[in-house]
Amino acid sequence: MELANKVAIVTGAASGLGMATARALAAGGARVVGFDRDEAKLKTLAAELGAGGLALNIDVTDEDSVREGVRKSVDAFGALHVAVNCAGVADAAKTLSKGEPFPLAVWNKVIAINLTGTFNVVRFAAQAMARNAPEGRDGERGVIVNTASGAAWQGQVGQAAYSASKAGVMGLTLPVARDLAPNGIRVVAIAPGLFETSMVAGMPENVSQSIIDRMILYPHRMGQAEEFASLVRHIVENSYFNATTLNLDAGARMQSR
């Protein structure tokens, strides 16, 4: 799909991978609407996007909030063609810690934002995209990119909820792509390895360094958010990507720490 003059929603757009994606899509000529809950960072994003974009305080877990966010995007720019789900949290806990079981509130929060939130955006975005006129040789109407994680199949200690949420994101990719193929909408997931964002900034340096040294094949460093954003842009522009999860991880193979 041609990116220029299209309308794209990016969730988690106030930080990290989402912010880099919002910038890259805007640089490619798209109107970008960022969804996030961080008011202060949304202001920065709004200033950067200017009149060609919007930064909205939308909670991806909330049905009314996402319906309203999609409606505002279409009202502002006339349609919706691209949706990129980057909103996510990585709260961790052990299944059993000092005799206490994993707090269910943590489990529910992680699943609600990473998995249910992703699907909540997918379904409203698909509804708006299905109204587009088909474009080009393939009759495309929309592209959806979701963010899984290498943790979907190689989660670390404490990542039961996070890994389950990301395996869920991978799992829904094929059936949702099958559901939406008749509408001319593609669905692709990216499974990033370790990227340098605020999500990993809280990790002690010796832990992130040991992951880089022992588990990342080459190049020997964390990924940069711009590298993720560049893959999102390529997925949008390359119509032959569909119904798959792409690893973006420098060949990482996570082991037990």
Ligand SMILES: NC(=O)c1ccc[n+]([C@@H]2O[C@H](COP(=O)([O-])OP(=O)(O)OC[C@H]3O[C@@H](n4cnc5c(N)ncnc54)[C@H](O)[C@@H]3O)[C@@H](O)[C@H]2O)c1
């Ligand atoms: N950074 C990594 O190494 C890495 C690796 C694999 C996968 N991921 C995934 O990539 C995505 C982006 O992560 P990041 O590293 O940029 O993290 P980040 O913390 O920098 O950004 C996440 C953003 O999501 C927003 N958010 C949280 N809950 C929300 C909600 N309910 N509604 C709307 N927005 C909400 C936050 O406010 C934040 O701005 C996440 O899904 C994460 O799980 C990250």
